[in-house]
Amino acid sequence: AQTVTQSQPEMSVQEAETVTLSCTYDTSENNYYLFWYKQPPSRQMILVIRQEAYKQQNATENRFSVNFQKAAKSFSLKISDSQLGDTAMYFCAFMKSSGGSNYKLTFGKGTLLTVNP
């Protein structure tokens, strides 16, 4: 079974600054996806960024980038130029990409990020 750990229950950052959210995971799989989802107060789950484990290059989406360290089983999210609208709960998630159950997302408990003006 896979586990996802987010060790920072809450974080805060000043507007326009950079913040990094941590995520570690445990798996015996070699092929998988990793995700960061954002859940604002509206509670909708919004996909922020996705990484495929076989790709060595770190994924980036505008102000969002990841630091994927496969050997260390670490998948951190960096948010640059933080904006007030980034205030949300952020969830790290894992999914196998092949074999049985390659549709189940395993989520961490989340990190509540507050961006302060």
Add this chain to the structure above:
Amino acid sequence: NAGVMQNPRHLVRRRGQEARLRCSPMKGHSHVYWYRQLPEEGLKFMVYLQKENIIDESGMPKERFSAEFPKEGPSILRIQQVVRGDSAAYFCASSPQGHTGELFFGEGSRLTVL
């Protein structure tokens, strides 16, 4: 192109009543997933359905919970004889055939049991 539609957004039930939550997947998506989010927790997988088939219900409680995805109409998550511990947000997600890892989530249905 409408996203995943869930209703109701909020549902209040008294202990012992039934709750029915509905989910219409994105157009062209044939796979539906239900997740539950308890307070202060991440989402937990409950069940995976395709049209008229339950593929994996390993995350569903053995009693009182059932799910279906009929040939016509939305997917339904049904909770009979609700208890206070069922209070949670229930999220539906969908994906197309042969997805490449991305699930599209609805806005969730928040169930409160009094």
